[in-house]
Amino acid sequence: MNLVLFGPPGSGKGTQADRIKDRARLMHISTGDLLRAAVAAGSELGRKVEGILSAGELVSDDIVLALIKEAVGAVAESEEYSGWILDGFPRTLGQASGLDSLLDAAGQKMDSVVVLEVDRDEIMKRLLSRARGDDNPETISNRLDVYEAQTKPILDYYEGRVTIHRIDGAQTMDEVTADIERSLA
Numbered sequence: 001m002n003l004v005l006f007g008p009p010g011s012g013k014g015t016q017a018d019r020i021k022d023r024a025r026l027m028h029i030s031t032g033d034l035l036r037a038a039v040a041a042g043s044e045l046g047r048k049v050e051g052i053l054s055a056g057e058l059v060s061d062d063i064v065l066a067l068i069k070e071a072v073g074a075v076a077e078s079e080e081y082s083g084w085i086l087d088g089f090p091r092t093l094g095q096a097s098g099l100d101s102l103l104d105a106a107g108q109k110m111d112s113v114v115v116l117e118v119d120r121d122e123i124m125k126r127l128l129s130r131a132r133g134d135d136n137p138e139t140i141s142n143r144l145d146v147y148e149a150q151t152k153p154i155l156d157y158y159e160g161r162v163t164i165h166r167i168d169g170a171q172t173m174d175e176v177t178a179d180i181e182r183s184l185a
């Protein structure tokens with residue numbers, strides 16, 4: 001099973017991906033985690049993207065598509081995983097169509113998109129209490145604007161092509177997990 005977990009920053013994608021990945025031996029692929037790991041390692045990629053992450057801007061499509069290509073390829077070759085959950089990707093229409101081409105070329109397909117819906121006030125509250133390096137009011141507000149302008153339109157692109165499950169992400173973590181599992185059953 002191959003899934004995309006979709007939703008604004010702070011909607012709980014990372015938490016929920018961690019909870020559902022084991023049920024079907026899915027690899028949790030988070031572009032945010034991959035980019036933060038590159039920054040922490042001080043690699044060439046890390047130095048390139050550090051400022052972009054701390055401003056809450058988007059890293060270029062080429063960079064994240066290369067990360068995804070590598071991760072999805074690794075899943076295909078592994079015996080450990082039977083599929084993937086993408087978290088934080090795609091974030092632009094260019095990434096969504098790049099993903100389609102990449103999957104076509106690899107003979108893979110996406111089974112469904114799970115959308116975690118949470119309103120802006122709740123997100124501000126959650127992210128301000130999480131206090132990661134890029135969780136300050138200015139950066140959060142920029143990330144939310146970027147989500148509205150560049151990421152949300154991807155749902156229109158997927159409408160009619162992929163099964164979309166909409167989940168109320170403002171419920172308790174356990175309720176959200178249960179709803180996701182029900183939607184995928």
Ligand code: ADP
Binds near residue numbers: 032033057064089
């Ligand atoms: P959040 O969803 O809470 O904003 P993420 O961990 O998904 O957190 O992303 C953190 C940052 O990493 C983003 O603000 C952006 O700078 C960068 N990033 C992550 N995924 C992508 C992507 N698919 N395309 C471009 N930039 C990305």
